[in-house]
Amino acid sequence: MMILRTSPPSPFGRMVKIAADVLGMSGDMTVVAADTNDPDDDLRQQNPLGKIPTLLVGDDVIYDTRVILDYFDQLYTAKHGTSILYPGTGMETIRLKTALARVIGMLDAGILIVYEGRFRPENMRVESFVDYQLAKVTRSFAEIKAENPTYTNGATPTATDIALACALDHYDYRKQLDWRDYCPSLASWMMDFSNAVPSYKATLPDDIEPAEWR
Ligand SMILES: N[C@@H](CCC(=O)N[C@@H](CS)C(=O)NCC(=O)O)C(=O)O
Structure with a gap:
């Protein structure tokens, strides 16, 4: 076990x-x-x-x-004999894994912003640090927007799909930025992901605000 x-x-x-x-x-x-x-x-x-x-x-x-x-x-x-999380071969898989590294990096930046608020006393907040981290997130969203993603993997999401759904919910949960402003089409992406992957709803943080797909 x-x-x-x-x-x-x-x-x-x-x-x-x-x-x-x-x-x-x-x-x-x-x-x-x-x-x-x-x-x-x-x-x-x-x-x-x-x-x-x-x-x-x-x-x-x-x-x-x-x-x-x-x-x-x-x-x-x-x-x-086949992969769900990392489908494909060669450079296709490497590109998918790089997209996963991008999402994880966006989230690492988000977590550092949470800790900035948690560990530093109110009068010692460093706005430039928060901005530095947020810029990583917004640059990544600009790339994702240019890629114009749609969710098409049904009940077999890739690791990158799973990470993206969790990342978008993190920004809503921590109210760090509204990703809809940066990549509006991700709202329908979330709808399709949520409809296809049952554990999406089963694993939501308790007190996250409602959305059409939650
Ligand atoms: N990139 C790491 C990030 C893990 C991470 O930062 N987890 C947070 C909670 S969401 C944590 O354990 N923080 C405690 C700490 O950094 O001391 C991973 O993918 O596992």
């Missing part, structure tokens, strides 16, 4: 949960809540970085999100 250390608001932990469900592995995984702020949480013994998601498999400790997704993909392809 795999053990996933995560917490409900984590967009990265949510990616792992959705991927496990899409690949039919949820039954092999137990979620054990982790509190990254608590020094006594054994997460810091399991993963010296003290980060979630962290996956425990026997004596192995697997992180970060991308490595966990790679691990799931290995298990799935060994069994089924």
